[in-house]
Amino acid sequence: MILLLPLAVTILGAGFVLCFRNPRIATRVALTVGGLEVASLGAVVWRVHAHGALQAGRYLRADGLSSLFLINIAFISALVLVYASGYLRHMGEGRFSSPRWFYALVFLFLFTMISVCLSANLGLLWIMMEGTTLASALLVGFYNTEGAVEAGWKYLMVCTVGIAFALFGTIVLYLAAVKAGMNPAAALDWAALMNAVPQMGFDPNLVKLAFVFIIVGYGTKIGFVPMHSWLPDAHAEAPTPISALLSAVLLNCAMYALIRYDAIISHTTTSAFAHTLLLVFGLLSMIVAGLLILVQRNLKRLMAYSSVEHMGIIAIGLGLGGPLGLFGALLHIFNHSVAKSLLFFSAGNIRQNFGTLRMDGVTGMARTLPQTSTALVVGSLAIVGLPPFSLFVSEFAILSEAFSQAHYVLAVLFLVVLSVVFGGFAYHFIRLLCGEPNGVPANSKLIPSEYTVMGIASVTLLCFGAHIPHMFTIILQEAMAVLR
Amino acid sequence: MGLVEIATGKVLSSFSVFLFLTILLLVVARRISTAILLFSAQSAIITAEVLATGFRERLAEAYVVGALVFLIKVVLIPRAFFRLVDRLKTPRDVKASTTPTQSVFIAAAMIYLSYAAVHSYGQSVRVPEDALAAAVALILTGAFLMVSRNKALMQMLGLLVLENGIYLAALTTTYGMPLVIEIGIFFDILIGLLLMGIFTFRIRDTFDHLDVSKLRRLRG
Numbered sequence: 001m002i003l004l005l006p007l008a009v010t011i012l013g014a015g016f017v018l019c020f021r022n023p024r025i026a027t028r029v030a031l032t033v034g035g036l037e038v039a040s041l042g043a044v045v046w047r048v049h050a051h052g053a054l055q056a057g058r059y060l061r062a063d064g065l066s067s068l069f070l071i072n073i074a075f076i077s078a079l080v081l082v083y084a085s086g087y088l089r090h091m092g093e094g095r096f097s098s099p100r101w102f103y104a105l106v107f108l109f110l111f112t113m114i115s116v117c118l119s120a121n122l123g124l125l126w127i128m129m130e131g132t133t134l135a136s137a138l139l140v141g142f143y144n145t146e147g148a149v150e151a152g153w154k155y156l157m158v159c160t161v162g163i164a165f166a167l168f169g170t171i172v173l174y175l176a177a178v179k180a181g182m183n184p185a186a187a188l189d190w191a192a193l194m195n196a197v198p199q200m201g202f203d204p205n206l207v208k209l210a211f212v213f214i215i216v217g218y219g220t221k222i223g224f225v226p227m228h229s230w231l232p233d234a235h236a237e238a239p240t241p242i243s244a245l246l247s248a249v250l251l252n253c254a255m256y257a258l259i260r261y262d263a264i265i266s267h268t269t270t271s272a273f274a275h276t277l278l279l280v281f282g283l284l285s286m287i288v289a290g291l292l293i294l295v296q297r298n299l300k301r302l303m304a305y306s307s308v309e310h311m312g313i314i315a316i317g318l319g320l321g322g323p324l325g326l327f328g329a330l331l332h333i334f335n336h337s338v339a340k341s342l343l344f345f346s347a348g349n350i351r352q353n354f355g356t357l358r359m360d361g362v363t364g365m366a367r368t369l370p371q372t373s374t375a376l377v378v379g380s381l382a383i384v385g386l387p388p389f390s391l392f393v394s395e396f397a398i399l400s401e402a403f404s405q406a407h408y409v410l411a412v413l414f415l416v417v418l419s420v421v422f423g424g425f426a427y428h429f430i431r432l433l434c435g436e437p438n439g440v441p442a443n444s445k446l447i448p449s450e451y452t453v454m455g456i457a458s459v460t461l462l463c464f465g466a467h468i469p470h471m472f473t474i475i476l477q478e479a480m481a482v483l484r
Numbered sequence: 485m486g487l488v489e490i491a492t493g494k495v496l497s498s499f500s501v502f503l504f505l506t507i508l509l510l511v512v513a514r515r516i517s518t519a520i521l522l523f524s525a526q527s528a529i530i531t532a533e534v535l536a537t538g539f540r541e542r543l544a545e546a547y548v549v550g551a552l553v554f555l556i557k558v559v560l561i562p563r564a565f566f567r568l569v570d571r572l573k574t575p576r577d578v579k580a581s582t583t584p585t586q587s588v589f590i591a592a593a594m595i596y597l598s599y600a601a602v603h604s605y606g607q608s609v610r611v612p613e614d615a616l617a618a619a620v621a622l623i624l625t626g627a628f629l630m631v632s633r634n635k636a637l638m639q640m641l642g643l644l645v646l647e648n649g650i651y652l653a654a655l656t657t658t659y660g661m662p663l664v665i666e667i668g669i670f671f672d673i674l675i676g677l678l679l680m681g682i683f684t685f686r687i688r689d690t691f692d693h694l695d696v697s698k699l700r701r702l703r704g
Contacts, residue, residue: 059664121665123661123662123664123665123668123669124665124668126669127665127668127669127671127672130672130676131672131675133676134672134675134676134679137679137683138679138682141683141686144686144690145690146690146691149683149686149687149690149691150687150699152683152686153636153683153687153696153699154699156676156679156680156683157630157639157643157680160643160676161627161630161643161646164643164646164647164650167650167669168623168650168653171650171653171654171657171658171661172657174654174658174661175657175658178658184658184662185662188661188662188665205604205605206605209605
């Protein structure tokens with residue numbers, strides 16, 4: 001029953017926060033609900049760690065893999081809520097665009113994402129995945145400007161079509177299960193499927209067809225090239241706390257859905273086919289996003305393409321498989337989330353101080369905004385994968401796996417893209433930071449909520465780079481055990 | 485053999501032909517209201533198919549699902565669409581980027597393609613080839629409407645046609661998903677349409693038109 005707790009907290013919290021018109025009180029209520037949400041997720045993770053997989057009714061289940069993603073949701077959502085409390089301080093009361101609506105939609109969004117990770121049924125998982133699109137579409141269009149409305153519409157249409165293909169994939173897998181003689185009531189349950197697939201001889205053609213539709217469908221939400229067209233628009237036009245949530249939590253939730261299917265078919269002959277598809281999509285996303293990073297003019301679009309690139313890296317880790325590949329991919333999910341949130345928080349400060357995100361509109365930031373610049377530098381050094389930050393560890397693990405499996409072409413391309421991205425980030429950020437300051441920032445000092453979250457994110461990146469905490473290693477191993 | 489059995493047999497054997505008819509009419513429809521009516525008719529055919537399948541396979545759940553499909557797709561959604569068209573006060577043409585002749589040829593090619601695509605799978609899963617081909621053709625038509633019609637409302641309609649296709653594929657191959665899941669999917673569709681409705685108002689208010697092909701501020 002403990003699995004119901006985080007779901008109840010978020011959905012009731014969403015309704016509760018709507019009752020408070022005063023922005024100040026609404027913010028406090030939201031922070032309290034957020035605290036409860038993190039505590040309840042912590043309780044779930046602890047119980048899974050202590051007692052193994054948990055089950056509540058026929059539709060909810062959590063195992064080691066869910067735990068890892070729940071930790072990611074808890075950590076990032078806490079950072080985002082604290083950051084938003086400062087970010088929204090100037091926002092007034094408007095129809096659908098006041099802090100209370102913002103927080104209510106955020107909790108609804110979190111509810112759908114937590115449900116994705118707790119679903120025991122692939123149909124429910126699909127319903128909740130579509131729910132994430134619906135809950136976040138209004139958040140993407142929150143500012144109601146021309147750009148925001150366009151981005152929101154595009155997001156809604158592209159992701160709904162993409163996710164419709166995932167439904168088709170789900171149905172095909174269900175068909176394969178029923179044809180192989182599974183009980184229709186259990187044929188959508190991922191635990192039952194994981195047991196049945198190796199034994200019952202599913203029609204390999206149907207399983208392949210299902211996986212193609214699943215990777216295209218959920219891949220749209222992950223942001224794989226060429227289905228990524230919604231991603232830079234939505235990230236750039238959404239309020240900054242939402243950009244961080246989209247990039248650090250939503251993309252990973254979609255990745256979670258894909259990993260579940262990968263786990264189901266990992267014991268069949270189809271798994272080689274699935275892994276090849278993952279490698280192809282991963283490499284394509286890395287290369288295209290890496291090149292597009294070079295030509296970006298808007299800071300948040302730059303970061304959005306960097307997310308596409310990192311999703312590609314994770315897909316390559318999963319596609320390679322093997323102990324190091326899986327370890328790297330799962331660790332990279334968390335590392336990328338932390339680094340990308342830090343970068344988005346810095347971008348939010350730049351926007352609030354200079355009123356623009358165009359990178360040619362800002363120079364000499366190192367002198368006018370020293371604290372934000374520090375966070376930006378830490379974040380970008382981490383995201384390009386330099387030691388001593390944690391992304392180096394996970395990228396290195398994936399690369400070692402590629403070499404040990406003799407995928408030399410892949411490994412070389414991987415390295416080339418990483419260097420190109422490094423060059424791109426250095427080129428853009430040196431122009432942003434150095435030179436004569438233009439324009440006076442509105443408020444050069446960070447407020448407590450901002451430096452707290454930026455500090456926590458930076459310290460986490462450094463700590464995980466130097467030494468992964470024992471507790472986290474155990475959870476990673478429990479997650480990897482699901483995929484073996 | 486009773487009348488009901490005969491009717492069931494007729495529905496199951498011939499509904500794909502009527503679905504192909506709605507596809508061909510949909511791609512040449514010039515007014516949004518015609519397209520909405522065609523969608524409604526298409527959903528009615530699918531309702532008949534759900535009920536017939538339920539009768540033949542003796543599935544009590546199917547009658548609930550049939551009632552839901554009828555209520556949501558034949559009555560509620562078309563009515564909501566008509567209200568949206570009224571309230572938005574937008575010109576009523578679909579703004580096609582292909583001529584009707586081209587559209588018919590493309591639709592015919594898509595139907596042919598669907599038969600070619602399901603041919604190998606039809607035998608392995610033992611379902612009527614026509615039904616599966618109709619489902620795939622609906623999916624393709626929905627996608628085609630979404631990319632070739634510039635009105636926001638027509639894109640929403642294209643999405644619904646695509647969804648009808650996926651639903652039909654599920655129905656013909658597995659007699660539908662478990663009931664709880666079906667209800668969840670319907671719920672998602674309704675909320676999705678509600679949100680798209682909100683966005684159409686926002687597009688009209690910010691841009692003064694509903695031509696989504698002109699929304700191209702965000703590039704690169």
